[in-house]
Amino acid sequence: xxxxxxxxxxxxxxxxxxxxxxxxxxxxxxxxxxxxxxxxxxxxxxxxxxxxxxxxxxxxxxxxxxxxxxxxxxxxxxxxxxxxxxxxxxxxxxxxxxxxxxxxxxxxxxxxxxxxxxxxxxxxxxxxxxxxxxxxxxxxxxxxxxxxxxxxxxxxxxxxxxxxxxxxxxxxxxxxxxxxxxxxxxxxxxxxxxxxxxxxxxxxxxxxxxxxxxxxxxxxxxxxxxxxxxxxxxxxxxxxxxxxxxxxxxxxxxxxxxxxxxxxxxxxxxxxxxxxxxxxxxxxxxxxxxxxxxxxxxxxxxxxxxxxx
Numbered sequence: 001x002x003x004x005x006x007x008x009x010x011x012x013x014x015x016x017x018x019x020x021x022x023x024x025x026x027x028x029x030x031x032x033x034x035x036x037x038x039x040x041x042x043x044x045x046x047x048x049x050x051x052x053x054x055x056x057x058x059x060x061x062x063x064x065x066x067x068x069x070x071x072x073x074x075x076x077x078x079x080x081x082x083x084x085x086x087x088x089x090x091x092x093x094x095x096x097x098x099x100x101x102x103x104x105x106x107x108x109x110x111x112x113x114x115x116x117x118x119x120x121x122x123x124x125x126x127x128x129x130x131x132x133x134x135x136x137x138x139x140x141x142x143x144x145x146x147x148x149x150x151x152x153x154x155x156x157x158x159x160x161x162x163x164x165x166x167x168x169x170x171x172x173x174x175x176x177x178x179x180x181x182x183x184x185x186x187x188x189x190x191x192x193x194x195x196x197x198x199x200x201x202x203x204x205x206x207x208x209x210x211x212x213x214x215x216x217x218x219x220x221x222x223x224x225x226x227x228x229x230x231x232x233x234x235x236x237x238x239x240x241x242x243x244x245x246x247x248x249x250x251x252x253x254x255x256x257x258x259x260x261x262x263x264x265x266x267x268x269x270x271x272x273x274x275x276x277x278x279x280x281x282x283x284x285x286x287x288x289x290x291x292x293x294x295x296x297x298x299x300x301x302x303x304x305x306x307x308x309x
Contacts, residue, residue, distance in 0.1 A: 020183045021194040022079045024090075024176035025156065027054040031068060037159075038064030043172040046095040048132070048187040048300070053095065057170040058162040065106065065159025066173075067115045075109070075139075075178050076151040084150075084178060086140040091185045092125070092133075092158075093175040099130045101166035107137070107176070108157035111148045115155035119146035122157075127305065134265070134304040136179070141307050186255050188271045189297035195255055201239035201291070204258050206268065208233045208299065233295035235272060238288055251275075256293060265304030271296040 025031060028050045033040065035056070043055035056064050076084055092107050108115065108122040121142040125135050139150065160171045179185045179194060186193045212226040235256055252274050260266040272293035281287045 020078060020180040021185065021192075022073075022075070022077070022084075022178040023192070024073060024075070024178060025068065025158075025173075026050060026175050026192075027173050028052060033066040033068050036065045036067055036157075037062055038066075040066050043095075043170075046172045046174075047190075048093065048174050049190055049192060053172040053174040054158075055170050055172040056158075056160065058101070058160075058166040058168060061103075061162045061164045061166055063106065063159050063161050064171075065157050068156045069115060069154075070113045071153065071155055073109075073153040073156075074151045075153055078178065078180065084139075084180070087138065087181045089136040089138055089179050089181060090123075090142075091175065091177040091179055092135045092137070092173075093177075093187060094133055094135075094158075095172040095174065096128050096130055096133060097171070098169045099128050101163045101169040102128050102171065103161045103163055103166075105133075105135075105160045105171060106157065109142075109148065109150075109153045110155040110157070111146075111152055113154045115157045117145060117157075119148045120144070121148050121150070123307070125305070125307075129303045132300065132302040134185075134302050135307065136185075136304070137307040138181075138309070141309050184257075186257070186269055188255060188269065188300065193255060199239060201237040204235060204237035206233055206235050206258060206299065231298075233270065233272075233299045234275075235293040235295070237291050237293075239291070253296065254293070265306070266301075267304060268299055268301055270299040 026049045033054055038059055039057040041055050042052045044052045047053045054066060056066055058064055078084055096102055105125040105128060106122060108120050111119040121144050123137045123142045158173045162169060175187065177185050183194050183196055186195060210228045210231050212228055214224065215227045216224050254272060254274060256270055256272050258268040272295045274291060275294045276292040278290040279287060
């Protein structure tokens with residue numbers, strides 16, 4: 001059993017509509033990505049959507065990239081055709097095998113059918129961590145060359161530049177999304193959710209458990225043995241009571257974001273059901289509400305980076 005604790009967190013609704021987001025790429029088999037440098041391959045080990053991501057493995061300390069050409073995206077509107085402005089975000093989700101060997105990660109959108117950077121928006125991410133990275137870049141923060149147009153994007157480039165010792169390291173790209181600035185994007189249990197926060201809390205703890213079932217047999221010579229069957233996590237958090245909304249939400253699916261630090265985006269996130277809601281009051285203190293959630297699927301660790309300029 002592993003126990004975690006932190007101070008800040010948020011509860012999000014399980015909203016997965018498309019009026020506040022647009023899928024640009026999820027790097028599955030139905031998309032065509034062409035390798036320009038480095039070794040491109042499907043990654044069926046590190047993925048958060050579908051069955052795979054696209055892995056670009058280093059062969060030298062150069063820009064290693066893959067392109068999707070002859071694409072057609074209007075990134076000035078969301079999936080339901082409502083307008084998107086320059087305050088909205090492009091989300092890039094990718095996995096890094098060894099951050100010490102990654103100098104930068106590139107995301108680019110070109111107005112030409114074949115990506116050449118002549119009429120393009122691009123952003124170079126210079127700080128990454130091992131494991132999963134969530135980077136949300138405000139559209140206005142992208143650099144532009146030539147005469148690109150968010151309403152007419154015809155090719156995309158994802159890539160990374162290695163250090164001099166980067167051969168064999170890799171970055172696996174999982175998702176590119178356009179998301180409204182009032183919402184957040186979470187990938188949980190192979191599903192993408194565009195969500196709005198419905199509650200914040202000031203204290204939380206997590207217990208991760210493996211259910212062990214006894215499997216002792218006569219061949220064990222008197223020693224007990226067991227097998228692991230089901231993994232699960234439970235979350236307890238505390239917040240100041242505002243109203244009785246949660247009392248009507250027992251059993252409801254939500255998304256939990258559990259922040260490790262107040263100064264960075266390191267967090268745990270996962271889907272859960274509200275199991276119990278306890279309200280405690282005192283004459284001399286604010287009314288506290290203690291919520292207990294039972295996890296649905298895996299609890300993920302990610303690092304979120306927000307780039308506004």
